[in-house]
Amino acid sequence: MANLSANGVAFMKGHEGLNLKFYGDIYGYPTVGYGHLITKSKVYTKNTNLTQAQADALSKTLGLSYTSPITQSQADTFFSNDTVSAVQAVNNLTLPAGMSLSQNQFDALVSLTFNAGPGVLNTNDVKNLLAYKLIYSSFQGPRSDVEKDNCSKLVSKAFSYDRNLTRRRNEEATLFCKGQPYTHKYPVYSL
Structure with missing residues (x-):
């Protein structure tokens, strides 16, 4: 966990x-x-x-x-208590066999879940992202430029949730890609 x-x-x-x-x-x-x-x-x-x-x-x-x-102190306690369900929801995700999230990917998904609710993890865009093995740091093997581009597109689509929070969603997507061989080059809502 x-x-x-x-x-x-x-x-x-x-x-x-x-x-x-x-x-x-x-x-x-x-x-x-x-x-x-x-x-x-x-x-x-x-x-x-x-x-x-x-x-x-x-x-x-x-x-x-x-x-x-x-x-x-109350604000900190509320925050700690409120993040528990988002952390649990991300921990309960079923990932492809042998794949695991990096800390940045985990944090980005918790932020999205905390803000949008756990139902966001069941959207088609998030499911498609998580099903693509090449997005994981634990993926063994090279990624072609086309595959890196696919990763970037899937991340952009997965974090395109709630236009009122475009800046936050873009920063979550950038965090998700941090340390990965692909980048967040497509702003959310651009695909």
């Missing part, structure tokens, strides 16, 4: 950003800390902080043991 690396944690926290006050994420769902979803049962103004009255009311109606603002 692989674990999220310190670089993976920093990568994800950098993209999630830290907000100790309750806020409406890009879809308006109440969130706090490093992208900790409070609930999908209420929606607020997108990309704005909730007022203290809204935060207190939300905390009370949901029976939360906390309200806004939270502490840095």
